Amino acid sequence: MSAGTYPEISFEARMGSVEFRIDEDRAHITVDDTKCRDCSTRGCITACPANLFVPTADGGILFNYEQCFECGTCYLVCNREGAITWTYPEGGHGVVFHRT
Amino acid sequence: MPDVDAIVVGAGPAGAAAALELARAGRSVYLLERGPFPGSKNMYGGVVYGRILDTLVPGWWDEAPVQRWVTRRATMIMTGHQALTVDFRTESWGRPPYNGATAYRPDFDAWLAGKATDAGAVLVTSTTATGLLRDGDRVVGVRTDRPDGDLTADVVIACDGVNSFLAKEAGLYPHTDPANFTVGVKETIALPREVIDERFGVRGDHGVDYEIVGCTGDVPGGGFLYTNTDTLSVGLVLSLPALAAGGTRPEELLRRMKEHPAIAPLVEGGEVKEYSAHVIPEAGYDMMPELSCDGMLVAGDAAAMCLAAGIWLEGVNFAIGSGAAAGRAAARALQRGDTSNEGLAGYRSRLESSFVLADHRKLRDAPHLVMSDLAQRQLPGLACGVAERMFRVDNPEPKPGLRRILRQELKRNGVKVRDVVSHSLRALRTFG
Ligand SMILES: Cc1cc2nc3c(=O)[nH]c(=O)nc-3n(C[C@H](O)[C@H](O)[C@H](O)COP(=O)(O)OP(=O)(O)OC[C@H]3O[C@@H](n4cnc5c(N)ncnc54)[C@H](O)[C@@H]3O)c2cc1C
Ligand code: SF4
Ligand code: SF4
Numbered sequence: 360m361s362a363g364t365y366p367e368i369s370f371e372a373r374m375g376s377v378e379f380r381i382d383e384d385r386a387h388i389t390v391d392d393t394k395c396r397d398c399s400t401r402g403c404i405t406a407c408p409a410n411l412f413v414p415t416a417d418g419g420i421l422f423n424y425e426q427c428f429e430c431g432t433c434y435l436v437c438n439r440e441g442a443i444t445w446t447y448p449e450g451g452h453g454v455v456f457h458r459t
Numbered sequence: 460m461p462d463v464d465a466i467v468v469g470a471g472p473a474g475a476a477a478a479l480e481l482a483r484a485g486r487s488v489y490l491l492e493r494g495p496f497p498g499s500k501n502m503y504g505g506v507v508y509g510r511i512l513d514t515l516v517p518g519w520w521d522e523a524p525v526q527r528w529v530t531r532r533a534t535m536i537m538t539g540h541q542a543l544t545v546d547f548r549t550e551s552w553g554r555p556p557y558n559g560a561t562a563y564r565p566d567f568d569a570w571l572a573g574k575a576t577d578a579g580a581v582l583v584t585s586t587t588a589t590g591l592l593r594d595g596d597r598v599v600g601v602r603t604d605r606p607d608g609d610l611t612a613d614v615v616i617a618c619d620g621v622n623s624f625l626a627k628e629a630g631l632y633p634h635t636d637p638a639n640f641t642v643g644v645k646e647t648i649a650l651p652r653e654v655i656d657e658r659f660g661v662r663g664d665h666g667v668d669y670e671i672v673g674c675t676g677d678v679p680g681g682g683f684l685y686t687n688t689d690t691l692s693v694g695l696v697l698s699l700p701a702l703a704a705g706g707t708r709p710e711e712l713l714r715r716m717k718e719h720p721a722i723a724p725l726v727e728g729g730e731v732k733e734y735s736a737h738v739i740p741e742a743g744y745d746m747m748p749e750l751s752c753d754g755m756l757v758a759g760d761a762a763a764m765c766l767a768a769g770i771w772l773e774g775v776n777f778a779i780g781s782g783a784a785a786g787r788a789a790a791r792a793l794q795r796g797d798t799s800n801e802g803l804a805g806y807r808s809r810l811e812s813s814f815v816l817a818d819h820r821k822l823r824d825a826p827h828l829v830m831s832d833l834a835q836r837q838l839p840g841l842a843c844g845v846a847e848r849m850f851r852v853d854n855p856e857p858k859p860g861l862r863r864i865l866r867q868e869l870k871r872n873g874v875k876v877r878d879v880v881s882h883s884l885r886a887l888r889t890f891g
Pocket of ligand 1: 694
């Protein structure tokens with residue numbers, strides 16, 4: 360295998376390598392995307408390492424909490440008060456690292 | 460009567476050390492952890508500098524869950540196609556008392572929390588502290604997400620990591636500025652043990668630690684590569700504002716670093732076993748909150764105690780050092796029956812007289828120096844350019860003098876001598 364052909368995994372496979380104990384009852388992070396429509400920075404889209412912020416055609420944001428590292432990047436870079444409501448998942452839920 | 464003497468929130472290295480000291484002092488202590496086991500939420504680059512454990516857990520090196528002992532430490536400066544490495548090795552770091560060890564945090568944190576429970580602390584996992592209980596201004600306990608989850612104590616120690624919602628709720632952080640943070644991403648890549656030994660020139664349980672500058676494209680930051688027994692930890696630390704301003708996404712930057720000719724032969728053929736991400740409090744001394752209030756202390760990343768001098772990351776040792784100091788100060792305050800802010804003031808003075816605040820004060824400029832455009836882009840270009848010209852044999856052209864090479868490379872990389880001089884002086888003041 361030469362350096363140039365190093366097999367890069369897909370983003371799905373990348374996230375598939377992580378264990379998430381998903382809480383089906385409660386989303387620990389929610390996005391009120393009415394606040395996103397006039398956001399010029401939209402920093403969450405490039406910064407979220409799990410790539411969970413997906414821009415929609417009409418200027419909104421589609422967000423799913425399930426494969427989240429609970430890192431805090433999104434609320435730190437978001438400058439629209441009230442756009443992101445951020446809490447930790449219930450104890451025992453969410454990401455579980457093993458060889459980190 | 461409160462439920463217990465002390466509640467420690469977060470079973471990372473800071474919380475485990477705090478609970479260990481309190482339990483040793485004969486105090487009843489709950490150690491709360493939101494993950495299913497200590498370390499399950501925690502990710503880092505990969506090296507624990509363990510000397511802080513010498514007094515806390517004598518003989519720790521015989522029992523700590525270590526992957527490899529770091530006997531080679533290298534700093535690599537790269538441009539798109541070049542790399543210049545300062546590579547140091549010493550066999551003395553491969554025997555007690557050692558210098559640094561690679562370890563997985565789910566192993567290491569669980570081991571250290573085990574020391575606290577051995578001493579009598581009660582570890583409560585799968586339990587998130589959701590807020591503070593107060594009596595007026597005084598912190599008297601925490602709310603948790605368990606049924607009937609309120610817990611009261613004479614003192615609470617917040618060791619809840621970089622996002623510390625407890626320290627924020629107590630009003631100890633004046634504001635949070637994204638510029639004070641970086642985000643780390645990493646891949647744990649499996650390779651056979653013998654392949655790692657061969658590629659990195661080590662044997663037995665010895666290992667290597669690489670820190671890399673100039674590998675993060677349009678986002679200021681740095682890279683790292685550490686050897687575990689049969690995996691590599693390969694990752695990046697990236698400035699939040701630059702990422703958010705439309706920088707290249709983290710996994711793409713990581714892909715590019717892994718493709719660099721200096722890195723590709725080290726990682727190729729390996730299988731990604733786990734991807735992970737975590738935020739780092741980067742600004743150190745300049746972002747530290749108030750360290751206490753009535754009934755509460757803050758330690759570890761929750762108090763921005765992580766020493767992040769750009770790519771050189773020491774957080775676990777600072778978390779243990781500050782956590783242990785908080786535990787001891789709390790035990791002393793409990794003994795005197797005064798856990799008010801004044802009664803807890805011993806914590807700050809303990810930190811002042813230890814490496815924790817001394818190093819932070821000394822290195823307060825370091826993050827700015829390493830994240831500057833000069834250090835990120837211009838100096839790597841200059842250093843690699845000079846090295847290439849020095850090592851190149853231009854026959855039949857006569858060898859150019861060093862001064863000429865320097866002049867040309869300074870110009871080519873757009874570096875002003877004035878900036879290098881002032882940067883070097885600042886660096887001398889900081890590191891000297
Ligand atoms: C990419 C990266 C690379 C790094 N590299 C290194 C390195 O090589 N060497 C080094 O020494 N340091 C390194 N660090 C820094 C180091 O990881 C931290 O400084 C260290 O983990 C801080 O320890 P802590 O105990 O303060 O916090 P943490 O380790 O973050 O522990 C906090 C704990 O509190 C728990 N918790 C949080 N909130 C709650 C709540 N509300 N209720 C209950 N539990 C809660 C969490 O689950 C967690 O277990 C790195 C960090 C990153 C992100
Ligand atoms: S979540 Fe915040 S940063 Fe992202 S688009 Fe909405 S307002 Fe902007
Ligand atoms: S906490 Fe981190 S992983 Fe989760 S949504 Fe926010 S940025 Fe993405």
